[in-house]
Amino acid sequence: MINGKRVTVILPAYNAEQTLRATYADIPHLIVDDLILVDDHSSDRTAEVARELGMHVIVHDQNRGYGANQKTCYRAALARDAEIVVMLHPDYQYTPRLITAMASMIAEGEFDVVLASRILGIGALKGGMPLYKYIANRFLTAA
Numbered sequence: 067m068i069n070g071k072r073v074t075v076i077l078p079a080y081n082a083e084q085t086l087r088a089t090y091a092d093i094p095h096l097i098v099d100d101l102i103l104v105d106d107h108s109s110d111r112t113a114e115v116a117r118e119l120g121m122h123v124i125v126h127d128q129n130r131g132y133g134a135n136q137k138t139c140y141r142a143a144l145a146r147d148a149e150i151v152v153m154l155h156p157d158y159q160y161t162p163r164l165i166t167a168m169a170s171m172i173a174e175g176e177f178d179v180v181l182a183s184r185i186l187g188i189g190a191l192k193g194g195m196p197l198y199k200y201i202a203n204r205f206l207t208a209a
Contacts, residue, residue, distance in 0.1 A: 068150070068166075068169050068173035068174075071149040071172075071173045072099045072100070072147060072149040072150065073099050073148075073173075074098070074099060074100040074101075074102060074148035074149075074152070075100070075153075076103075076140065076151060076153050076154070077101070077102065077121070077139070077153075077155065078106070078132065078139050078153065079103050079105050079108065079135075080105070080106040080107075080112070080129070080132075081108045081109060082108070082110075082112045082157055083108070084110075085157045085158045086112060086119070087119070088158055089154065089155075090119050092162040092163055093162045093165065094162070094163070094165050097165070097166055100143075100146055101121040102122045103122070103123050104124045104125075104135050104138045104139045104142065105124070106131070106134075107125070107129040112156075122142070124142055126138065152165050164182055
């Protein structure tokens, strides 16, 4: 909780068993009130690991895709009375260490929405983004 506002971290997941624990370890648990992982019908143990870590887990009965996973995440956060929602990918392409700063900007009324970029900072490739995704992203978002 920050400034009396409930902070919820949502994690849209697909086959994230190998990276979920590392992502979880860097979440600032002192300010996060709720963790919701939506598993998009993974073939690994993503949901089981999330439950072991104490997360609220929702599992899709079939793979619905990234957009549907996000919608399920947001609906669950709202149903659980989230006031500030931070989306974090459990594959550690985004650092959980920015959650406090981002949530604080909203909790203090400085901004209504805060967005981050995996392209800026240390760079997407150094942060673990696969080369093919980086090239496709740059091509599709070129001005």
